[in-house]
Amino acid sequence: MVSTNDDIETLAKEIEQARTALPHIASLLDAFSPLMMGKSRWLMEVQEDTKKFPVDPIQYHDGKPLSEQGQLFSPEDPWQSAGLAVAQAITLGFPNTAQDMTLLASQITDGRLDCYSLINSSELQDEAQLAGRAAELAIEPEILLLFLRSLARFMLTKKSRDMAAELALLSWTKGYCPVCGSFPHLAILREQGQRWLQCGECSHEWKYSRLQCPYCEHEDPANTSYLFVDGNKEDTAFTCTQCQKYLVTSSRxxxxxQTPADLIAITLAHLDIILQEKGFTPMAECEWNTLGSPQVCED
Ligand SMILES: [Zn+2]
Ligand SMILES: [Zn+2]
Known part of the structure; x- marks a missing residue:
């Protein structure tokens, strides 16, 4: 995980290299690279929690992610700095949101808006209520949604970073994330063909059988579930005929x-289009793999 100034400089270079090598994803990089950079910078600035989440090893062993064992978020977390960092990154990536983000940032700065209570209010799951809250804040609902999803990712990534050393000592056999319970958005094949699933929400990674579907646990011993495109051996997609889900996969x-998983996932966006045209759906929906969204992308 990115953590030093050097890492952030390397990430900036990698984004530029991707932009040159893959001009078809330039607009995705324009939109989402400020969030990648902003998250890395914010993570470098915020302290690691000394008060760790109390993991129950038995529940963990039974496949219960931390998010279901207790409250991952606490009011003491650095919500103000996270909210401001997210607002700034969204402004850079989606220039048409600048006015809304400036408004939100000023409310965060002067304490009128508490990002912790905003993200904790369960009524925001409901579309009508989200629209109501957005109206109170005087911003567009889809922009509020992008803000909330990005804010959750920033904080979840901090949580998974803070817990990484402890979780490395425990074993996890499920296809969903042990920290936040989300399904992976990407897999990376590392040495000896080991498959590491990547969580798009909290950036945690965990090892998982290469022959099994992380979504429905169907196993294909013949290992025929990998789809190659244009003879490219590095970038593939795992597909499951049982649940019709796919998982873009990069061999490294x-x-x-280690290139950050968010960047790798965006460079594979052409695979998302091919797989979705074949009738498969992604295991985890992200802004860049849900076709036709987000509307905020359209200037
Ligand atoms: Zn996660
Ligand atoms: Zn499946």
Whole structure:
């Protein structure tokens, strides 16, 4: 996980390299790279929690993610700095939101808006209530949704970073994330063909059988579930005929520096289009793999 100034500089270079090599994803990079950079910078600035989440090893072993064992978020978390960092990144990625983000940022700064209570209010799951809250804040509902999803990702990534050393000692056999319970948005094949699933919400990664579907646990011993495109052996997609889900997959066996998973996932966006045209749906929906969204992308 990105954590130093050098890592952030490397990430900026990798984004530029991707922009040159893959001009078809330039608009996705324009939109989402400020969030990637902003998250990395914010994570570098915020302290690691000394008060860790109390993991119950038995529940964990039985497949209960931390998010179901207790409250991952607490009012003491650095919500104000997270909210401001997200607002700034969204402004850079989606220039048409600038006015709304400035408004939100000023309310966060002067304490009128508490990001913790905003993200904790369960009524925001409901579309009409989200619209109501957005109207109170005087911003567009889809922009509020993008803000909330990004804010949750920032904080979840901090939580998974803070818990990484402890979780490394425990075993996890499920296809969903042990921290936040989400399904993976990407898999990376590392040395000896080991498959590491990547969580798009909290950036946690965990090892998982290469032959089994992380979504429905169907196993294909013949290992015929990988779809290759244009003879490219590095970038593939795992597909499951049982649940009709797919998982974009990048083979990086000898990589010394680990490219952040968010960036790899965006560089595979062409696979998302091909797989969705074949009738498969992604295991985890992200803004860049749900076709026709987000509307905020359209200037
Ligand atoms: Zn997660
Ligand atoms: Zn499946």
């Amino acid at each position: 066996p000898a990589e010394l520096h």
